[in-house]
Amino acid sequence: MLLAEYSSKELLTQYGVKVPPGKVARTAKEAEDRCAEIDTRKYVVKAQIAAGGRGRAGGVKFAATPSSVRNEAEKMLAAQLTTDQTGDQPQTVTAVYVEAFVDHTAQYYIAIVLSPDTGQPTLLASPNGGIDFENLAKTNEGTVTTHQLSGDANSDKAPLIEFLASIGIEEPNAADQILSASDAFIANDMILLEINPFARKPDGHWVALDAKIAIDPSALFRHPELEAIATAQNLPQEESDAQKSNINLVKMTGNLGVVTNGAGLGLATNDMIIDEGGRPANFMDIRTTATSMDIARGVELLLNQPAVKAILLNIHGGGMTMCDTVAEGINFAYSRNERNLPIVARLAGQNAEWGRRILVERKVPVEIFDDLSAAVKRAVSVVSGGAS
Amino acid sequence: MGILIGPDTRLLVQGITGRAGTFYTDQAMRYGTTCVAGVRPGRGGTTHLGLPVFHTVNEAVAETEANASLVVVPAPKAADAIIEAIEADLDLVVCISERVPQHDMRRVKAALADSKTILVGPNSQGILAPGTCKIGVMPTRDAKPGSIGIASRSASLTSEVLARFSAADLGQSTTVGIGGDVLHGLGFVECLKRFGDDPETKAVVLIGELGGREEEEAANYLSSVDYGKPVIALVVGRHAPVGRRMGHAGTLSLLGAATANDKINALTSAGVLIANDVNDVVKTTLKAQDLANS
Numbered sequence: 001m002l003l004a005e006y007s008s009k010e011l012l013t014q015y016g017v018k019v020p021p022g023k024v025a026r027t028a029k030e031a032e033d034r035c036a037e038i039d040t041r042k043y044v045v046k047a048q049i050a051a052g053g054r055g056r057a058g059g060v061k062f063a064a065t066p067s068s069v070r071n072e073a074e075k076m077l078a079a080q081l082t083t084d085q086t087g088d089q090p091q092t093v094t095a096v097y098v099e100a101f102v103d104h105t106a107q108y109y110i111a112i113v114l115s116p117d118t119g120q121p122t123l124l125a126s127p128n129g130g131i132d133f134e135n136l137a138k139t140n141e142g143t144v145t146t147h148q149l150s151g152d153a154n155s156d157k158a159p160l161i162e163f164l165a166s167i168g169i170e171e172p173n174a175a176d177q178i179l180s181a182s183d184a185f186i187a188n189d190m191i192l193l194e195i196n197p198f199a200r201k202p203d204g205h206w207v208a209l210d211a212k213i214a215i216d217p218s219a220l221f222r223h224p225e226l227e228a229i230a231t232a233q234n235l236p237q238e239e240s241d242a243q244k245s246n247i248n249l250v251k252m253t254g255n256l257g258v259v260t261n262g263a264g265l266g267l268a269t270n271d272m273i274i275d276e277g278g279r280p281a282n283f284m285d286i287r288t289t290a291t292s293m294d295i296a297r298g299v300e301l302l303l304n305q306p307a308v309k310a311i312l313l314n315i316h317g318g319g320m321t322m323c324d325t326v327a328e329g330i331n332f333a334y335s336r337n338e339r340n341l342p343i344v345a346r347l348a349g350q351n352a353e354w355g356r357r358i359l360v361e362r363k364v365p366v367e368i369f370d371d372l373s374a375a376v377k378r379a380v381s382v383v384s385g386g387a388s
Numbered sequence: 389m390g391i392l393i394g395p396d397t398r399l400l401v402q403g404i405t406g407r408a409g410t411f412y413t414d415q416a417m418r419y420g421t422t423c424v425a426g427v428r429p430g431r432g433g434t435t436h437l438g439l440p441v442f443h444t445v446n447e448a449v450a451e452t453e454a455n456a457s458l459v460v461v462p463a464p465k466a467a468d469a470i471i472e473a474i475e476a477d478l479d480l481v482v483c484i485s486e487r488v489p490q491h492d493m494r495r496v497k498a499a500l501a502d503s504k505t506i507l508v509g510p511n512s513q514g515i516l517a518p519g520t521c522k523i524g525v526m527p528t529r530d531a532k533p534g535s536i537g538i539a540s541r542s543a544s545l546t547s548e549v550l551a552r553f554s555a556a557d558l559g560q561s562t563t564v565g566i567g568g569d570v571l572h573g574l575g576f577v578e579c580l581k582r583f584g585d586d587p588e589t590k591a592v593v594l595i596g597e598l599g600g601r602e603e604e605e606a607a608n609y610l611s612s613v614d615y616g617k618p619v620i621a622l623v624v625g626r627h628a629p630v631g632r633r634m635g636h637a638g639t640l641s642l643l644g645a646a647t648a649n650d651k652i653n654a655l656t657s658a659g660v661l662i663a664n665d666v667n668d669v670v671k672t673t674l675k676a677q678d679l680a681n682s
Contacts, residue, residue: 114490116601119497119571189491219489221464248635262544263568263635267597267624272665274627283628285635287486288525318527318547320411349547350527373667
């Protein structure tokens, strides 16, 4: 769960990280009016979306006067922004952040993550911060150096100062801010805290010019205040509806709806569809805790998408999700939805025979295959207008 | 023989009295797993499914000589349960709870660092030694004893692949679900080492997916040793959109790269035979065994 820049900065400021003065605005007029509250000679207008790669996609503009701030905000608001990191889902810009432009002499990339090996917070740093950092890091493996933190500011301080000096950051105020960021990282269950760029002002003070925070969605139960921010701006509606029904759904741009149980089987099914020349409308992972009513709601989310022309059902029953539970869910969804889309089904594992019988007896428009490849081929042919 | 579990395993279940705890304990007992105790704070002194229930893991171990634990505890309390089992010096802890907060795993990793306990999971389907012992959530209908070792990041794909092996009369020595989370215990490398030492295992199948570093580390390990047994891998998510979480937390790669294709390339250079999709796994395994025998 990614926080927008202004939420990230608001949170970091509470822990002592320095950010330029700035205000969030939801209309172009508000953006212009807010300029009066920001003491600066030049402004930066930044589209607020919960994804990175914004600078390269035209989501950051400089403006010399409040009226040009207004113009830039006008263009950004309500526009759809597609960046390297939004994937298939362009994000609508519903807010802009107006910030003082800060002159700087160096820009670093700084991030804190939990190390997959040790589980402890780890600092990643590079002297090549800025909007081209991601591309640079992709092509050049030596760009980033890492430094292990413990999360205890007292014992972390001396080794951190030494590490920062080794990469060219000499000022103690930088170390203090990184320790503050580390405190914020731990206290808020962050799984990513990225400051890019972390910039040195001519007076030697460091400042976070941009900030991106990802909170662990599994830990939101202890951060109700962050949950409110997340629901206000994050997942597409269908995906958060699916989450409530114990289904992980990711919308894609194709026309073949996919119903599968298990993340791995879902990924494997989509690979096979695309290998076969088809285009999945979604990724689906029915979690083991889902009931047949949950599954019905998940299937309805697909039936309600006009782009979806047919559904491929690929279930391996086991654990607590049996094939008959899924078949009942399909049946519920079809019995209360007007779109009677063709289903190509392949059911294996626990209660497979029972599941098939439910689909056939309840007159769901299903074609059943034993072989997964045959089912995938057929489903792809159905959406591309193939005869039965 | 197999790895990690067997006839000597004496299992206790943390969270035995809940719906899932009851279900999986009952299934394990029916499969023949030696279950000796349950743990549920506040319910000590009672019995559940015919097993004695204790307040703490320490009490359960003292009374029943349990050496392994299955953790079926709601995610917010799962880390504390795992740490309790580590501190009681159990040989093996299997955690099937989903959505354990990653910062809770910081504490678990620290507790593991100076202990002898092996942690499998969280968000794991568990471990199955076909015909002998089951600790976890997997269906057993299609399992068959034999010589294929499976280590997997995905429960559903393990069931799928295992059913195909059994249909082709290729039994399994042990299947291990290492879990779908970024921060987890036992990884592919440790599984490979154990399968390598296990005389019953003749070939190892890795089931991976995009995200994380497991496949790359397995490739590094296999490049650095003369492994001696064929290794086959299926890596899914070849066409998944980048930057989205696809069910498992571990599929979201915040630090770029880690695509399925990168992993396939790394494994291929380490001599691993790649199965293109689930239909291809049995065929690829037979081919690998032919190569190994020629």
